[in-house]
Amino acid sequence: MGDWSGAELITEHLIREGVPYVVGLCGHGDLGLLDALFDRRDDIRTISTHHEAAAGFIADAYYRVRREPLATFTSCGPGSANLPVALGSALMDDSALLAITGNVATSQFNRGPFQEAGRHYQADFPSALRPFVKRGYQATRAEQLPLMLRQAFATMRAGRPGPVHLDVPLDVFVERTTTEPAEPDLWRGAGSNRVAAASDDIEAVLDLLEAAQRPVLVAGSGAESAAAELLAFARAAQLPVATSPLGKAAIGGSDPLSLGATGRNGSYPANRACRTADLVIALGTRFDDRATSSWLPGYTYAIPPTRLVHVHIDPAELSRNYPATVGIAASPGEVLRQLTVRWGAKAPPPSRRTWLDRITEWADEWERHIAPHRWSTATPIRPERVLAELRGALPADAILLADVGAHHNWIVQQWYPHRPGTLLQSWGFASMGFGVAGALGARLAAPDTPVLAVVGDGGFLMLPSVVATAVQYDLPVVWLIWNNGGFISIRDQQRGYFGRNRELATTFRIDATGEPHRTDFVALARSMGGEGLRVEHPGDLGDAVRVALDAHRPFVLDVTVDEAATMPSAATWELAPLPHPEPSFGWPDM
Structure with a gap:
């Protein structure tokens, strides 16, 4: 009979499930887990991010490419409180991952220790994640972990895939038990997740x-x-x-x-x-x-x-x-x-x-309606021209990620995937940051496949540290920053619903002067060890994409895009009780 710490049981189970990476951010609440992972670093690789949401997005995108779950690790309090934006994206888009959160020691429950969420119920972090996961578990003894882990992986994969949460107090990571790890193959059997119709x-x-x-x-x-x-x-x-x-x-x-x-x-x-x-x-x-x-x-x-x-x-x-x-x-x-x-x-x-x-x-x-702008020579660059140049420069097997923003709308309408499974996006929860950080997960899942994320300037500023993570772990990802000077999809809604002069907090401007505020994204990328190019003319974009892909290193393309370009609409969307706009093309049907 063995002698296992809680963290060793977790690590052993992850290895037996074939999980290749754990992704997350250190903290005092997950020290015990990191120590167990240190001993098994030849069997499972640990990747450190600079923001917990990035870890969740990486695991989410990895699953969408490989259909295999990763695990994330975060500490108690604010560390794990950064996870819901990523877990919500995974849950609503049916993507599986195991979110392991550290918590305060069981001996300190209800005493208000550092970072305990305990005003209503002791160590109550599972309640914070409950709306964003398929199932949650909290282990208060190490011997509970084999059963919880076995059930967690079965739940993640069964039926409609989704994220599962495992909350582990600090002492449970380090306390020892003679309870043996579960045998996933024994419990999984030879069945499948395929359900036929009558x-x-x-x-x-x-x-x-x-x-x-x-x-x-x-x-x-x-x-x-x-x-x-x-x-x-x-x-x-x-x-x-x-x-x-x-x-x-x-x-x-x-x-x-x-x-x-x-x-x-x-x-x-x-x-x-x-x-x-x-x-x-x-x-x-x-x-x-x-x-x-x-x-x-x-x-x-x-x-x-x-x-x-x-x-x-x-x-x-x-x-x-x-x-x-x-x-x-x-x-x-x-x-x-x-x-x-x-x-x-x-x-x-x-x-x-x-x-x-x-x-x-x-x-x-x-096609006759939308095609003319694809080869527009105007500057700033038309959105249609951006996508046309991108389509011509990317290999057929390349994985494109769309972050959330105006560019995402254009991609939904006018991007034509060469192959199934080559477009990743956050839809149901529409989490900004998915494309920014998820590109690293896609590259981990498909290490020989080009990966490019189209991200807004607003979205990229939320998680720019992903460039540093990509440099640290040699992940040659390309980010094409759709630089239109603000949260333009929301600005356009302000203008459409409330009047053209009633925009607020959506355009990036210097408050004192009203002048546009522009971040030097190329300098930002280089400061973290990456590379970058600024693209202002449409004829330069295709070559710039090829240069970025051929560099085989983390690369930022800062592309100036026309913020005034309007998208043709063939349908509508209602923000009740505001009146919905009528389609601008083909309506009513002729």
């Missing part, structure tokens, strides 16, 4: 599909890991494929069946096809407000009368926002395989060609 449900879907004249597949982020199955069924049945914004990388943007994303920042063919459809087969999407024009009838969807087949691994999402004619709590990939097998070699009905031709006309109209 055969009657598959038959009902096919009956609806055969009767439909204008069917559309809608792929959410839950279908992104089933990209091959999605494409196989879409091609077999000749079905156009729209995506939710978060599921945008479920299908290559150049595929002839691809319509783009739905919702307020989506494309015209996607929104028009979905609101015109008589059948929507939705896979792994929760129909949130930004993906659906805030559920306003007829803007993105008209359900009913459009009939809906809704497939989601979480039964709580079925018929939450739209009534499903057929609701299936199952894995989108499994359902797509079942549908493809049952469809077989059957030819699509003649009406399908007519429907696809109509959609092609809408796509051509949209």
